[in-house]
């Protein structure tokens with residue numbers, strides 16, 4: 001990425017050189033979550049990619065989310081309150097049971113940002129299918145360490161700057177294959193044909209018929225700059241692309257390549273073993289998450305000076321939702337875990 005910024009500064013190579021990284025990343029991400037590249041749209045952020053989905057919901061739709069869901073999976077729906085779209089919340093552990101006949105869409109994270117809790121994806125999607133609800137999975141805190149299958153849900157979105165080790169500003173959205181086939185490609189055919197797979201439930205058919213690539217621009221056309229009408233949108237999910245921040249994508253593609261080379265199953269095992277070593281240091285039982293959170297207030301009471309010691313030891317972590325959040329990934333090892341544990345608990349050194 002630094003090299004491409006240098007090329008940009010000196011104008012030494014044409015933009016197409018960097019734009020290729022968008023398609024490489026699209027292809028690699030498709031491989032990561034088990035779908036072909038034409039089912040993957042690229043964008044800059046989760047909230048931006050969810051906006052067309054929220055806009056396709058009918059007036060009065062009910063959206064169900066976990067009560068601690070990260071804002072980017074909530075506000076794209078909540079801003080439609082003026083037309084009666086209602087966001088209902090339920091605890092993550094009982095999200096499947098909270099789906100009712102009046103639920104139009106369920107939006108949830110595979111791993112929660114605030115706590116690291118891993119969702120029971122099969123239970124939630126099974127119940128959603130029973131009532132014909134659309135499913136949106138946010139894999140931002142999971143893709144890269146937790147194996148994910150895009151076919152489990154209607155839409156899978158991931159911001160790549162976390163566990164996919166990318167620069168800020170690159171994100172993905174997968175969509176169903178038949179939808180990808182029915183995106184309008186010219187001005188004369190400006191509404192989607194009903195998706196045959198979804199017409200079994202009228203609410204789903206109505207939703208997919210309304211789904212439009214709201215940020216379509218020259219990249220949604222796929223063939224370079226063009227002018228005027230008629231419109232020639234790309235086939236498939238690419239019609240939902242926004243104009244990419246090229247240099248961020250130059251950094252995104254090789255990171256994905258590395259993750260795929262190592263293998264997600266292997267990263268999963270590595271990350272969990274570090275997270276569980278960390279948990280054991282506090283007497284906590286094993287968990288299925290690479291993210292470990294400690295209540296911030298309680299942590300400061302139990303181990304006075306912990307924040308200062310973490311800082312002095314060069315340990316980076318987040319403070320999220322009243323928790324200290326530690327994430328363990330392929331660039332960490334057991335020594336990192338032990339350094340962190342000692343920094344928190346070794347009150348004698350402060």
Ligand SMILES: Cc1ncc(COP(=O)(O)O)c(C=O)c1O
Nearest residue numbers: 045046047070072109113140159
């Ligand atoms: C679950 C989840 N989704 C999305 C995001 C990022 O959202 P956006 O891409 O809209 O910045 C984060 C960032 O913390 C997150 O934890």
